[in-house]
Amino acid sequence: MLSLGRLHLITDTRPGCDPLAVTRAALSVAGPDLVVQVRVADSASDRETYDLAVRVMDLCAEAGATCLVNDRLHVALAVGAAGGHVGDSDLPVAAARRVLGPTAVLGVTARTPATAAEAVSAGASYLGVGPCYATTTKDGLPAPIGPAGIRDVTGAVAVPVIAIGGVTPARVPELLAAGAYGVAVVGAVSTAADPARATAALVGALSC
Ligand SMILES: Cc1ncc(COP(=O)(O)OP(=O)(O)O)c(N)n1
């Protein structure tokens, strides 16, 4: 199985957020075990995305951590990221694999066993599966699938499943019990009063 960090921090670029400060704080605790996914608003320009990705890449390289780029695979390639993440509105999985090449990390969003299996056949290295719980970070998502939905997917594929959506340290044990390999978070770290401490709580929960 692919060697992949279990804690994925997704950048939060909403107004008032400081994605670089949060990334630094998380890296200071999780170091090389962290995966940082650069995700920006759809309205952000490619240049803005590139500028953020370059800086996140620098921080990840210094810490020995993995950097991925959401949606914009040309930016992932341009900054030398380890790979990217795509969902239903992005490039199809096989096309994303062709863009990134055979060895890059390619994450794919899947919400059901059938779409998960299809994504793996088309070249996904790992799956982002959710929303596990209600989230205020992203609009327009389907109803939460809970740990049972994670279990359905983990039973159908052999690649790592990263649970996403409303994940908190307290919820990690039931997600791991459902077969999740790791978790992806935005708010649990970005909106915490102390992002380093919040990261430590997630790392602790994932180590149990
Ligand atoms: C780890 C992980 N899982 C799911 C997603 C969501 O991707 P997508 O469905 O393409 O939605 P956007 O993030 O692009 O709005 C993700 N980014 N990461």
Ligand SMILES: Cc1nc(C(=O)O)sc1CCOP(=O)(O)O
């Ligand atoms: C970007 C994203 N994608 C999701 C999905 O289910 O596809 S949930 C989500 C947001 C996750 O943020 P938080 O950790 O603050 O709930």
Ligand SMILES: [Mg+2]
């Ligand atoms: Mg996407």
